[in-house]
Amino acid sequence: MTKQINVFVENKPGRFxxxxxxxxxxxxxxxxxxxxxxxxxGIMKLLVNDPLRAHxxxxxxxxxxxxxxxxxxxxxxxxxxxxxxAELFEVRGINMLDAYGFVTQAQQEAIWCxxxxxPSEVTRVVAEAGYRVLAEDELYES
Amino acid sequence: xETRYWNRERETMDREALxxxxxxxxxxxxxxxxxxxxxxxxxxxIGITSGRDISLxxxxxxxPFTTKNDLREAYPDKLLAVDRDEVVRLHTSSGTxxxxxxxxxxxRDLDAxxxxxxxxxxxxxxxxxxxxxxxxxxxxxxxxLGLHYAAERIGMAVIPSSSGNTPRQMKLMRxxxxxxxxATPSYILHIHAKLAEEGYSVEDLNLKKAFIGAEAHSExxxxxxxxxxxxxxxxxxxxxEMNGPGVSFECVCKxxxxxxxxxxxxxxxxxxxxxxxxxxxxxxLVLTTLQREATPLLRYRSGDLTSLNTAPCACRRTHHRIKxxxxxxxxxxxxxxxxMYPSTIESIIMAVPEVGTNYQICIDKQGSxxxxxxRTEIYSKMFTGDIKALEAxxxxxxxxxxxxxxxxxxxxxxEPGALPTYEGKAVRVFDLRDKND
Numbered sequence: 001m002t003k004q005i006n007v008f009v010e011n012k013p014g015r016f017x018x019x020x021x022x023x024x025x026x027x028x029x030x031x032x033x034x035x036x037x038x039x040x041x042g043i044m045k046l047l048v049n050d051p052l053r054a055h056x057x058x059x060x061x062x063x064x065x066x067x068x069x070x071x072x073x074x075x076x077x078x079x080x081x082x083x084x085x086a087e088l089f090e091v092r093g094i095n096m097l098d099a100y101g102f103v104t105q106a107q108q109e110a111i112w113c114x115x116x117x118x119p120s121e122v123t124r125v126v127a128e129a130g131y132r133v134l135a136e137d138e139l140y141e142s
Numbered sequence: 143x144e145t146r147y148w149n150r151e152r153e154t155m156d157r158e159a160l161x162x163x164x165x166x167x168x169x170x171x172x173x174x175x176x177x178x179x180x181x182x183x184x185x186x187x188i189g190i191t192s193g194r195d196i197s198l199x200x201x202x203x204x205x206p207f208t209t210k211n212d213l214r215e216a217y218p219d220k221l222l223a224v225d226r227d228e229v230v231r232l233h234t235s236s237g238t239x240x241x242x243x244x245x246x247x248x249x250r251d252l253d254a255x256x257x258x259x260x261x262x263x264x265x266x267x268x269x270x271x272x273x274x275x276x277x278x279x280x281x282x283x284x285x286x287l288g289l290h291y292a293a294e295r296i297g298m299a300v301i302p303s304s305s306g307n308t309p310r311q312m313k314l315m316r317x318x319x320x321x322x323x324x325a326t327p328s329y330i331l332h333i334h335a336k337l338a339e340e341g342y343s344v345e346d347l348n349l350k351k352a353f354i355g356a357e358a359h360s361e362x363x364x365x366x367x368x369x370x371x372x373x374x375x376x377x378x379x380x381x382x383e384m385n386g387p388g389v390s391f392e393c394v395c396k397x398x399x400x401x402x403x404x405x406x407x408x409x410x411x412x413x414x415x416x417x418x419x420x421x422x423x424x425x426x427l428v429l430t431t432l433q434r435e436a437t438p439l440l441r442y443r444s445g446d447l448t449s450l451n452t453a454p455c456a457c458r459r460t461h462h463r464i465k466x467x468x469x470x471x472x473x474x475x476x477x478x479x480x481x482m483y484p485s486t487i488e489s490i491i492m493a494v495p496e497v498g499t500n501y502q503i504c505i506d507k508q509g510s511x512x513x514x515x516x517r518t519e520i521y522s523k524m525f526t527g528d529i530k531a532l533e534a535x536x537x538x539x540x541x542x543x544x545x546x547x548x549x550x551x552x553x554x555x556x557e558p559g560a561l562p563t564y565e566g567k568a569v570r571v572f573d574l575r576d577k578n579d
Contacts, residue, residue, distance in 0.1 A: 006527025006528075008532075008557060036529050040554060041555055041556075062339060062522070062557075062558050063522065063557065064522040064525035064557065064558055065525070065527075068527045098529075
């Protein structure tokens with residue numbers, strides 16, 4: 001399953017630079033990034049090419065970081081495809097804790113990345129409906 | 143449990159003999175005090191001209207209290223009771239509010255101080271086989287030198303590292319396999335927070351015991367330090383006016399601190415008042431020196447809040463115990479009319495595993511109301527990455543605090559290491575209210 005890194009960040013200038021700096025120093029490539037904001041603090045969510053190394057680099061620098069399983073679903077990059085996936089989620093009663101998307105190949109493929117309570121179960125449901133769920137190492141290359 | 147004594151006869155003497163000794167020493171101390179300009183005038187006013195005017199221990203209540211302010215006014219020499227040639231050392235306090243205070247010592251005073259401190263160190267089970275790293279500041283501050291001489295007297299291998307320079311402290315602990323350390327609780331927590339960053343782990347060290355003092359702290363802080371390092375932590379209490387460390391120390395039972403009553407006469411007084419508290423009730427610790435030659439002090443108001451435990455101790459020492467210091471009488475905060483002590487807040491923070499050991503308390507005004515903010519740090523090892531868990535954590539801390547202090551505080555979560563750390567005494571409380579309001 002795809003591993004996402006969640007990093008606790010205070011909402012103050014310089015924190016974004018600090019985190020991206022640590023990743024840059026360790027030669028880690030960011031595939032996607034999102035920030036869940038709670039006013040005085042937030043959680044920065046990162047999909048990277050080497051999550052284990054990124055996680056240890058961040059924790060060694062003293063940051064609070066955790067690895068989380070997420071479901072990365074491949075969808076077509078054209079109108080209506082996310083709506084179709086949303087219909088499936090509704091029918092199967094899947095509730096998203098957090099989600100974000102990014103395009104991998106324009107006009108062709110996008111990835112919808114979701115945090116859910118039970119990632120293994122959701123992976124099964126989505127795969128059964130004919131979607132491709134990204135394997136652990138697919139985002140890690142390049 | 144094995145009990146070791148430094149001076150078995152004195153430490154276990156029966157109460158009757160101890161009180162008889164106290165009375166003789168009190169009379170001698172009054173005689174000694176009458177040699178100072180300060181006490182000659184003050185005791186003269188109430189008709190005390192000799193130690194013989196005190197015939198019962200209880201008679202001490204005739205004598206007025208001595209306060210920190212008296213010490214300032216007597217600076218530099220109105221409380222000196224011996225010839226200057228007899229003085230072998232003096233310690234002054236930092237005059238943060240203006241005039242400093244001074245305590246002089248004769249050689250006999252220093253020997254007596256060393257004896258009391260050696261009793262405390264021995265009561266924790268430490269021996270000459272230990273390697274002792276003394277992380278308290280050496281110099282005018284009494285924390286460093288006080289333990290230093292006692293540890294040498296016992297025959298421990300002493301590393302006088304003093305405070306600060308954390309990477310070097312770690313190297314010394316590892317290279318010499320230090321078994322016992324002496325530091326403020328906040329400094330030990332600071333060391334732990336920096337260990338990994340400096341490339342060390344607790345397993346590289348050989349720590350068995352720590353003596354902590356110079357800072358009021360909660361039982362939960364002690365437990366946290368014990369768990370983090372896997373060592374026994376003993377509370378120690380002292381103050382420069384009463385020599386420094388060594389006034390009282392926990393024994394291996396780790397339940398309250400034995401106060402050496404052949405050196406100090408203990409009274410528990412109602413804060414901001416002059417009557418004695420009933421036995422076992424919390425009050426301000428008031429001490430009279432019973433052995434000191436150069437600077438005898440009568441009924442000195444420590445400003446520290448504690449209570450007396452007169453129950454027999456399993457270690458068979460007969461000297462009574464004082465509870466851990468709950469704070470200073472002047473530490474009390476009043477927030478929206480509610481009285482509270484920082485130590486209550488600390489105790490709750492230390493019992494929450496998801497937050498670290500560093501915290502800050504801030505009081506400011508929001509409109510006409512006081513606002514209490516408690517800042518804590520996320521403990522990285524307990525972080526799961528779940529924002530809902532963080533919000534629930536904030537609520538849980540707020541509810542726990544509210545049930546203890548009545549006021550509902552604002553709880554802030556910060557990144558590990560975001561709050562300032564202190565190598566000496568920590569500054570935790572920031573009162574930003576305008577005093578002129």
